[in-house]
Amino acid sequence: MAMSFRTARNSGLMILLLIIFAESIFSYVTIAQNSRRLNQIITIDDPKLRRWHDIAEIVAEAKHRLYEFQAGKREVVAPVDLLINRALAEVKSIRALATDENEIASIDVIEQTAKKLKQAIYAYEVEVRHGYRGGASAKEMEEIATKTADRIAQLSREGAAYVSKRIEDEKRAILEVSSFSKKTLGGVLALAVIATVVNAVFMAKALARPIKELLAGTQRLASGDLGHRVIVESEDDIGQLARSFNAMAEELRRSQHELLTAKAYTDNIIKSMTNSLVVVDQEFIIKTVNLATCDLLGYSEHELIGSPLTMIFADGRIEAAGLDRVKAKGFANHIETVYLAKDGARIRVLFSGSMVRGDQEDSQDIVCVAQDVTMQAEAMRAGHLASLGEMAAGVAHEINNPINSIINFAQIMLDDAAAGQPATPEMLTRIIKEGDRVAGIVSSLLSFAREGEKVKKPVRVSEVLDETLALVEAQLRKDGMDLHVEIPAALPLITAHFQQIQQVFLNIINNARYALNKRFPSADPGKSLRIGAKEVWIEEIHFLETFFLDQGTGIPAEVIDKVINPFFSTKPTGRGTGLGLAISHGIVTDHQGKLIIESKEGHYTRVRVLLPIEATQKP
Structure with missing residues (x-):
């Protein structure tokens, strides 16, 4: 029966574990024996060996003192007695470590001999002090002391030799055990290798068939x-x-x-995109286009793919599209340029480009998106006309008052003329004043209504605001609103399209007027609109901020992010087109500015229009 992979693996592991276990037990026993022998050498034998040598050196020193005493240099009893006491202390330390009977017997002999040596030294010194230095008795005592010292020295050397032999025997035993352990370990290792090889063969056989099936399955998946x-x-x-x-x-x-x-x-x-989308490679060769591109330019998809990008740009306009900036920085946004259709028509577009990873790992493509600004211009025109419509009633009311005054003054002059009275200068002056008032209103209305030039020019925000308020201020007063305008005189110029910025301001003021009238249907101290302007820096860009703060109904938090979407309106059906803020946002973005809306429902709405200031005007 064929052995499974798991069985072969488990059997091999079990054998290896048994071999490892047996080797571990053997190694433990061997190490324990060697450790015991090493401990014997380190803690017992080595200290005893040093002490035996110390005893021999102490006895030699005692003999040297005896010789000096013979020469008359110093006394002998006290120094030798101290030396012998030191030797006896060493002997006592050796006795504490001794375990062998022969060694203990040698220690007993040394102790007895040391006591004899002390007695012989004492007797020798007495003989000498009584004047018998050269006598036979003194010489006998001297000889006894010398022989006794030599005996102690000999016993010390024999003890040292005995301990040295034991140390050598222990070391030899350790080496023999270590050699045997190496041989045994080599054999066990060889056995483990053989067992591993045998197990590997069984595992390979058990693994080969299913692995081949898995390999074949992988190849089928890959296909x-x-x-x-x-x-x-x-x-x-x-x-x-x-x-x-x-x-x-x-x-x-x-x-x-x-x-x-x-x-x-x-x-x-x-x-489904309404904007044109074209994907090109690093050589500006078209790789992908969408349906809107084909509809805009009149080409088929087949005609465009593989063609150079210059094919869809008017002469010299591809450089203005900022593709070099896309390569350098990774993106370029809202650049106005001109596409060239198949029939030769020139189409104004707002062009943006960005880098994306290509179909190859190390390649990058450029995604080009273009918006036909003709449609945007039409939407802006529609919003423009809607704003004019919203102003019509207020402007008519504003013009009606001075015209009625002119008619009344003229009627008075006619009555005076019929009565034979000449016209007074005061009456003529008032007619001229009311006429100038009408002319100013009409001039502001015409300035807003006419298209104007497409180019942006340096303009002063205060002038744009004055023209705007000339059209709506009468309506604000009629609705009972308090208007507070705080525009510093020394503000720098901005580069902008006058009528477009005027339309942005007008849309914001009309929205504020609607919110205030909705919250306060009649006159109220809180029914106010505050307009101001100041210089600000945001992300190292110098802006001129114009803000509009009303105390109206505010905007619900759940829809505040949607109010700039086209055709979205919080007003009832028929009261708004939903284009005002969308157009305003588009105009501000086209001026490289920001439109920021902050609101708290039921309390206020603040709209901030930030337009960049020319770099040459930075402080």
Whole structure:
């Protein structure tokens, strides 16, 4: 019966574990024996050996003192007595470490001999002090002391030799055990290698067939057959691997379906885009276009793909599109340029480009998006006309008052003329004043209504605001609103389109008027609109900020991010087009500015219009 991979693996591991266990036990016993012997040498034998040598040196010193005493240099009893006491102390230390009977017997002999040596030295000194230095008795005592000292020295050397031999025996035993351990370890290692090789052969045989099946399955997956599955026949690791393979194949199939669905969804989005989208490579060769591009330019997709990007730009306009900036910085936004249609028509577009990763890992493509600004101009014109319509009633009322005054003054003059009275200068002056008033209103209305030049010029915000308020101030007063305008005289100029900025201001004021009238249907101290301007720096850019703060109904937090969307309005049906703020946002963005709306429902709305100041005007 064929052995499974798990069985072969577990059997091999069990054998190796047994070998390792046996080797561990043997190593433990060996190490324990060697440790015991080393401990014997370090803690007992080495200290005893040093002490035996110390005893021999002490006895030699005692003999030297005896010789000096013979020469008459110094006394002998006290120094030698101290030396012998030191020797006896060393002997006592050796006795505490001794375990061998022969060694203990030698220690007993040394102690007895040391006592004899002390007695002989004492007797020798007495003989000498009584004047018998050269006598026979003194010489006998001297000889006894010398022989006794030599005996102690000999016993010390014998003790040292005995301990040295024991140390050598212990070292030899340690070396023999270590040599045997090496041989045993080598044999065990060889046995482990053999067992490993045998186990590897069985494992390879048990692993080869399922691995081949998995390899074949992988190749089928790589070829695109995501429906292929590997047959699972075991519960071991290979079986788990096969199940994981099948799960991976299923996940790949599901991911492929999701990717295809996502690609189709993305393609539909691109096809549904109203703006032109063109993807080019680093050489500006067109790789992808959407349907809006084909409709805008009149080319088919086949005609555009593979063609140079210069094909769709009017002469010399591709340089103005900022593609070099896209390569350098990764993006370029809102650049006005001109596309060239197939029929030769020139189409003004707002161009943006950005870098994206290409279909090759180390390549990058450029996505070019262009918006036909003709449609935007029409939307702005529609908003312009809507603003004119909203102003009509107020302007008519504003003109009606001075005209009625002129008619009344003229009627008085006619009556005076019929009565034979001449016209007074005061009456004529008042008629001229009211006429100038009408002329000023009409001039402001005409200035807002006419298209004006397309180019941006240096303008003063205070002048734009004055022209705007000339059209709506009468309506604000009629509605009972308090208007507070705080515009510093020394503000720098901005480069802008006068009528477009005027339309932005007018849209914001009309929205504020609507919110105030909704919250305060009649006159109220809180029914106020505050307008101001100041210089600010945001992200190292110098802006001129014009703000409009009203105490109206405010904007709900859940829709404040939607108010700049085209056709979105919080007003009832028929009261607003939903284009005012959308057009205003487009105009401010076209001026490289920012439109910021802050509001708290039921309390206030603050609209901030930030327009960049020319770099040459920076302080």
